[in-house]
Amino acid sequence: xxxxxxxxxxxxxxxxxxxxxxxxxxxxxxxxxxxxxxxxxxxxxxxxxxxxxxxxxxxxxxxxxxxxxxxxxxxxxxxxxxxxxxxxxxxxxxxxxxxxxxxxxxxxxxxxxxxxxxxxxxxxxxxxxxxxxxxxxxxxxxxxxxxxxxxxxxxxxxxxxxxxxxxxxxxxxxxxxxxxxxxxxxxxxxxxxxxxxxxxxxxxxxxxxxxxxxxxx
Amino acid sequence: xxxxxxxxxxxxxxxxxxxxxxxxxxxxxxxxxxxxxxxxxxxxxxxxxxxxxxxxxxxxxxxxxxxxxxxxxxxxxxxxxxxxxxxxxxxxxxxxxxxxxxxxxxxxxxxxxxxxxxxxxxxxxxxxxxxxxxxxxxxxxxxxxxxxxxxxxxxxxxxxxxxxxxxxxxxxxxxxxxxxxxxxxxxxxxxxxxxxxxxxxxxxxxxxxxxxxxxxxxxxx
Numbered sequence: 369x370x371x372x373x374x375x376x377x378x379x380x381x382x383x384x385x386x387x388x389x390x391x392x393x394x395x396x397x398x399x400x401x402x403x404x405x406x407x408x409x410x411x412x413x414x415x416x417x418x419x420x421x422x423x424x425x426x427x428x429x430x431x432x433x434x435x436x437x438x439x440x441x442x443x444x445x446x447x448x449x450x451x452x453x454x455x456x457x458x459x460x461x462x463x464x465x466x467x468x469x470x471x472x473x474x475x476x477x478x479x480x481x482x483x484x485x486x487x488x489x490x491x492x493x494x495x496x497x498x499x500x501x502x503x504x505x506x507x508x509x510x511x512x513x514x515x516x517x518x519x520x521x522x523x524x525x526x527x528x529x530x531x532x533x534x535x536x537x538x539x540x541x542x543x544x545x546x547x548x549x550x551x552x553x554x555x556x557x558x559x560x561x562x563x564x565x566x567x568x569x570x571x572x573x574x575x576x577x578x579x580x581x582x583x584x585x
Numbered sequence: 586x587x588x589x590x591x592x593x594x595x596x597x598x599x600x601x602x603x604x605x606x607x608x609x610x611x612x613x614x615x616x617x618x619x620x621x622x623x624x625x626x627x628x629x630x631x632x633x634x635x636x637x638x639x640x641x642x643x644x645x646x647x648x649x650x651x652x653x654x655x656x657x658x659x660x661x662x663x664x665x666x667x668x669x670x671x672x673x674x675x676x677x678x679x680x681x682x683x684x685x686x687x688x689x690x691x692x693x694x695x696x697x698x699x700x701x702x703x704x705x706x707x708x709x710x711x712x713x714x715x716x717x718x719x720x721x722x723x724x725x726x727x728x729x730x731x732x733x734x735x736x737x738x739x740x741x742x743x744x745x746x747x748x749x750x751x752x753x754x755x756x757x758x759x760x761x762x763x764x765x766x767x768x769x770x771x772x773x774x775x776x777x778x779x780x781x782x783x784x785x786x787x788x789x790x791x792x793x794x795x796x797x798x799x800x801x802x803x804x805x806x
Contacts, residue, residue: 418802473754480750485741494737497799498751501733504791505755512758512784515765 396446398546399439400468402553406436407475407503409557414499417492423568424561426492429499431560433478435553440472463513470509474502588673592681596655597688607692610651614697617643622704629706636707637767640698641760645727645753647693652686652731653748656739669804679732679800683793686728694720707771715770719778722785723763726792730756733796736803759788 413429416422447465448458459465478498485491600607621639622632659665668678698720702709709716731752738748762784769778 418799470754470757477750477754481737481741481747484747490740493802493805494741497733497737497802500799501730501755501792501795504795505758508758508784508788508791511787512761512781515761515781515784 392446392450394541394545395549396443396450397542398549399442399446401546402549403436403439403443403471405550406432406439406553406557407471407506410436410475410478410499411503414496417496418500424565426496427561427564428557429496430482430564431557433475433482433499434560435556437472437475437479438556439549439553440468440475443468444472461516463516466513466516467509470513471506474505478502586677588671588677589680589684592668592678593684593688596682596685599658600685600689606651606654607689610647610689610693611696613650614643614647614693615700617646618697618701618704627705632705633707633771634768636701636705636771637764639705640701640767641723641764643697644690644694644723645756645760647697648686648690648727648731649749649752651689651693652728652735653738653745655682655686655689656735660739665804675801675804676797678804679736679797682736683725683728683732683796686732687724690724690728691721694724709771712770715778716767719763719766719770719782719785722766722782722789723759726759726785726789727756729789729792729796730759733792733800733803736800740803758784762788 409432410429413425413432416425417429447468451460452458478495481498482491482495485494618639621642622635625635625639627635656665659668669675698709698716701707731748734751734755735748738745738751741747762781766778766781766785769781
């Protein structure tokens with residue numbers, strides 16, 4: 369993470385036309401990758417949970433959804449900071465922006481379902497169903513938003529007319545910050561899974577204690 | 586197939602005898618159209634271009650209400666539990682419910698669309714075949730997704746608020762594609778709507794199959 373910060377702010381040359389604010393791109397794009405990875409992780413873990421009924425898979429899906437929404441939020445925050453000086457507006461209904469905000473709402477609603485659905489096994493199944501449907505929706509969103517109008521730069525895909533990253537240090541900066549953010553995300557997911565496991569244990573112990581207390585009385 | 590038809594017939598018969606959801610959903614559809622148009626306050630010549638958006642927004646919300654009702658109805662007297670104890674594949678229940686909900690949507694549209702033509706001066710007759718195709722595709726896709734999540738929402742604590750939260754973001758690609766397709770159909774025939782119609786077809790197939798496979802996990806106890 370520190371290496372990424374050092375690379376992005378000290379080593380990578382400043383982009384000619386957009387200036388200093390372009391540096392935010394290294395975190396913006398890397399966060400988007402991490403968010404996507406998180407959402408695919410949710411779907412994978414959800415399939416495993418529906419199929420095998422394994423509790424760790426359910427905890428992984430929940431943790432990945434939380435972290436995915438977190439990084440998706442980062443994308444939506446860093447984007448406008450860059451867009452304001454470059455495009456002149458904070459937000460525009462470009463296909464990629466629309467897609468990101470739709471994804472954000474899908475997985476925010478996933479977290480809502482988890483939060484308000486209740487604690488029992490049924491809600492875990494519902495969440496898994498939503499996790500699978502959500503990822504099926506991604507390609508459809510991608511195609512459908514292209515029916516709208518767009519101006520987002522395609523930095524890596526040259527065939528779409530993007531300029532690409534000219535300096536090798538720029539590529540290195542993006543690579544390192546992507547790895548750093550992925551490690552951060554993995555650590556957060558692990559932490560979140562552990563706390564979910566502990567919470568389940570506490571709940572089980574409390575039920576046991578209550579049952580024992582009932583017998584004594 | 587037979588259980589599917591039986592459930593379709595059952596739902597339609599209940600609806601025909603009470604006419605409760607149909608009546609409320611119809612009035613709601615017309616009302617939404619009026620509210621949206623009045624809020625936009627379009628100039629007379631700009632009114633037709635408003636039609637696709639106004640139509641689909643009112644269908645999404647009436648569909649939401651109507652399909653939610655169809656599952657709350659099953660909750661009363663534990664009807665769904667009864668259905669599940671019958672020796673029927675849950676996937677067939679899903680298919681029957683989907684068909685009944687799609688019919689309900691189509692009936693609503695049969696009233697709201699001509700009214701939109703009247704209020705928004707949209708010239709519907711020449712575009713009718715294409716328009717019907719787009720409406721039908723939109724119905725099936727929306728019903729496929731809504732049937733699955735209405736079953737989910739009906740069984741959670743925060744029933745009424747949860748369904749729109751779950752459904753609206755997932756249905757956005759359908760809304761975008763349906764509005765674009767309707768726009769293309771109204772201005773120049775089905776040819777210009779090819780891409781949007783492809784999205785609609787993909788949406789229908791994908792979520793009908795996914796719902797058919799996943800419904801068993803939702804209703805299993």
